[in-house]
Amino acid sequence: MKTAPEHRTRFGVRHPEWIENALWALALRNEWSGYQLRQHVRPSESSAASRRDFSV
Amino acid sequence: MPGPFWSWQRFGRTSTSLPDGRVIHIAGEHEDFYDRDFCIYNDVVVEYAGGDREFYLYPKDVFPPTDFHTATLIGSHIWLIGSLGYRDLRRHGETQVLRFDTRTLQFETLETAGDGPGWISRHTTERIGENALLVVGGNIQTSEGYTPNAHVFELDLTTLMWRRRPHGDEAVFPVSAADYHAFRSPRYGSGNPEVSLNPFWLAMTRRRWRPSRARLHYGSEVDAGKSTRTEKDVVWTAVREGALTVSLPNGRTLLIGGRILDYGDEGADAWIYNDIVVTAPNGDIHVATYPKDVFPHIVCPVGVVQGQHVVMFGIVDRGYHPDRTRGPAVLRLDTGSCAIEPIDAGEPPLRVNLYAGCETRDGERIVFPNVRQNAADLELGIPFDLSSLSWGQPVPYRHPCPLEE
Known part of the structure; x- marks a missing residue:
């Protein structure tokens, strides 16, 4: 099973899959956009990340 | 490949309050296709009365990426009608109907039949009677385009059959079309x-x-x-x-x-x-x-x-x-x-600013804020005397914040 970085969106693998994610919780509290979460984690990934095919 | 950065700034998400104090936030989308964090979500966030939140993810074949749907609570289930979704996953002629169990947090895809709206989104859903939902407004995606829905559709929740209801149906709203026009x-x-x-x-x-x-x-x-x-x-x-x-x-x-x-x-x-x-x-x-x-x-x-x-x-x-x-x-x-x-109180000595929560009452005197054209203008209050029904001279007044309606 591939695991996405914890700041990134992914599909679940169970029905349902409960996850704990401190970064998402922070983004939710602050009502952050994806861009604002990017600014927060300062990732090294290129901007060419897929927009769609991110399923596990 | 890695997905977009997760976002809570979404359109087309639903938030449904449950009698037990939980709020169920379902899916929605962030930005548009040109944005690198564009995403149509298929997740659920459960918010508890104390403020705790839990994140739930789903396989996409169980819960497809969904946005601009409606969520209607009936008993312990939330009925999800419609979705816009990713362009290439829109199923022209079909209507996405899902049922979410608020106890197990599981989705069930429901096959409906009859004269339904098709691939509808941005609509309104209302419960009608014990066992039916009424779907109005919104837009329908067809192979020709994305056009406004002009019809009224009813889904029978026991048979899962769609049917059209006539405009002006008095069983839905108790005023005839003739009286509406009059x-x-x-x-x-x-x-x-x-x-x-x-x-x-x-x-x-x-x-x-x-x-x-x-x-x-x-x-x-x-x-x-x-x-x-x-x-x-x-x-x-x-x-x-x-x-x-x-x-x-x-x-x-x-x-x-x-x-x-x-x-x-x-x-x-x-x-x-x-x-x-x-x-x-x-x-x-x-x-x-x-x-x-x-x-x-x-x-x-x-x-x-x-x-x-x-x-x-x-x-x-x-x-x-x-x-x-x-x-x-x-x-x-x-x-x-x-x-x-x-x-006939005449004109106040300064322009009065009115907004919800602007006034302060002190006995028979009410004080209203003045209109400030810029930050250098003084914060003043203009009193109105309820006994004499007349305006008074300006006084120092800290302007209250507007109340939310």
Whole structure:
């Protein structure tokens, strides 16, 4: 099973899959956009990340 | 490949409050295809009464990425109708119907049949009776395009069969199409007040329908543009912005004035109301209407109760009253008879700023903030004396923050 970085969106693998994610919780509290979460984690990934095919 | 960065800034998400205090937030989308964090979500966030939140993810074949759907709570299930979704995953002619179990947090895909809306999104869903949902408005994606839904659809929740309901169906809304056309618009009264039992107004008040909802029900087109609109082109509603609400000691509530803005979903029915919707403790409703010189069209109304009267202040809309000054107009409402008496208080010494929560009452004196053109202008208050019904000279006054409506 591939695991996405914890700041990134992914599909679940169970029905349902409960996850704990401190970064998402922070983004939710602050009502952050994806861009604002990017600014927060300062990732090294290129901007060419897929927009769609991110399923596990 | 890695997905977009997770976002809570979403459109087309639903949030459903449960009787146990939880709020179920379902899916929605962030940004658009050109944004590297564009995503249509298929997740659920469970928010607990204490503020804790839990994240739940789903396989996409169990819960497809979904946005601009509706969520209707029935018992322990949330019925999800429609979705816009990713362009290449839209199934023309089908309607996405999912049922979410609030106990297990699991989704179930439901196969429906009959005369359904097709691939619908941005619509409204209402429960009708015990076992049916009514779907109105929104847009339908077909192979030809994304076009407004002009029909009313009902889904029977026991048989999962769709059927169309006729426009103006009195089993849905208890006013005939003929009465809608006869009674649908705002009217000025000829007395002070003229009490109206307009059946359309009363039903609109009870159902809390906005004008757009009534138009969808009756299949009624927008009648005129802004520049040519008169009251005859407007659909009346009791769901208004900036209305003054007064709860009286005898249990009656008064909804005074208010407006519909000329933009947004209800922009076709923009109006400034000069009437009062009176609701008795037993639920009886009547509407007090007035000539516009007795109750001018005012915005940002502020009211203070003084014995059996409400003294009202409001900025006069000069579009309706080009011959009057901005004011504020000062009016005294007798809460027993609903008669309105204009108070000739003259012009205040400074321009008064009115907004919800702007005033402070100190006995018989009410202080209103002044209009500040820029940050260098002093924060001042303009007092109004309820005994003499006159404006006083400006005083230092810390301007209150506006209240949220």
